Amino acid sequence: MVKFVLDGVGVELANAFRRIILTEVPTMAITEVLFVENDTVLYDEMIAHRLGLIPLTTDLKNYNLPEECSCGGQGCTLCQAQLMCEVHAENEQKHVYSRDLESLDPKIHPVNENYLIAELGKRTSLVFEAYAQLGRGKDHAKFQPVCSIGYKYFPKVTIDNSKFSSEEEIDEFLLKDHTKLFKKVDGKLTLIKDYWKGPDFTDSIANHAPPGAVTIDFEPNKFVFTVEGTGSLPLKEIFTKAIEIFLEKLDEFEDQLKNVTIEPIISKISMRKL
Numbered sequence: 350m351v352k353f354v355l356d357g358v359g360v361e362l363a364n365a366f367r368r369i370i371l372t373e374v375p376t377m378a379i380t381e382v383l384f385v386e387n388d389t390v391l392y393d394e395m396i397a398h399r400l401g402l403i404p405l406t407t408d409l410k411n412y413n414l415p416e417e418c419s420c421g422g423q424g425c426t427l428c429q430a431q432l433m434c435e436v437h438a439e440n441e442q443k444h445v446y447s448r449d450l451e452s453l454d455p456k457i458h459p460v461n462e463n464y465l466i467a468e469l470g471k472r473t474s475l476v477f478e479a480y481a482q483l484g485r486g487k488d489h490a491k492f493q494p495v496c497s498i499g500y501k502y503f504p505k506v507t508i509d510n511s512k513f514s515s516e517e518e519i520d521e522f523l524l525k526d527h528t529k530l531f532k533k534v535d536g537k538l539t540l541i542k543d544y545w546k547g548p549d550f551t552d553s554i555a556n557h558a559p560p561g562a563v564t565i566d567f568e569p570n571k572f573v574f575t576v577e578g579t580g581s582l583p584l585k586e587i588f589t590k591a592i593e594i595f596l597e598k599l600d601e602f603e604d605q606l607k608n609v610t611i612e613p614i615i616s617k618i619s620m621r622k623l
């Protein structure tokens with residue numbers, strides 16, 4: 350999980366950044382499974398669904414989105430990775446894990462090798478071929494590169510030590526402060542380093558201090574982002590790709606604006622009023 354500060358932008362841009370990461374940054378996921386043998390109690394569709402939800406490491410440089418590939422989305426080595434699974438249980442029950450998926454491309458593999466896929470009874474088998482492709486979160490949540498992403502306004506905390514009548518009053522406040530974001534230095538109340546990484550400030554904290562001693566407000570154009578990736582892509586690559594996509598969208602918007610004719614509706618309305 351990563352926390353960082355986005356400064357100097359409005360809430361609309363902060364939210365655009367969040368939504369592009371969630372819905373537009375592509376990742377690899379299994380989209381097709383060809384079952385050869387399935388003796389488990391699970392239907393083929395259920396296993397295929399589970400396989401689709403396994404986060405796979407993604408190589409954005411060497412794979413195309415199927416709709417942008419020269420094969421027209423039919424599936425080729427430029428837009429599709431193949432993974433094989435062959436597990437046979439002999440005289441005892443066996444579990445099939447994500448580590449049993451053998452990828453033909455070493456760059457594409459499950460992020461974690463311990464995802465349980467199915468259980469096999471004695472003398473049963475699970476054999477299949479799976480195909481992974483790039484996709485976007487707006488088409489299916491399994492392609493989202495992050496588990497969670499959110500932001501909050503950057504807290505602006507003002508401390509007026511003159512409002513405390515004694516050091517004991519500061520000690521009393523620190524005892525009631527469940528956030529542990531404050532500390533006492535040289536007899537004065539102060540904030541801890543990197544306090545913005547901690548839990549949220551609320552007015553109830555300020556209410557424990559004498560009136561005016563602690564004031565909590567928020568910076569209007571500064572945000573604290575919290576992001577948790579699935580492991581498909583490094584977070585740095587997710588952010589870089591999101592900005593790249595955002596700039597592409599702006600260019601596209603600019604191009605489309607050139608072909609739009611805007612009629613002077615406002616002047617017509619004001620004419621009517623006259």
Ligand SMILES: [Zn+2]
Pocket residue numbers: 415418419420421422423424425426427428429
């Ligand atoms: Zn292709």
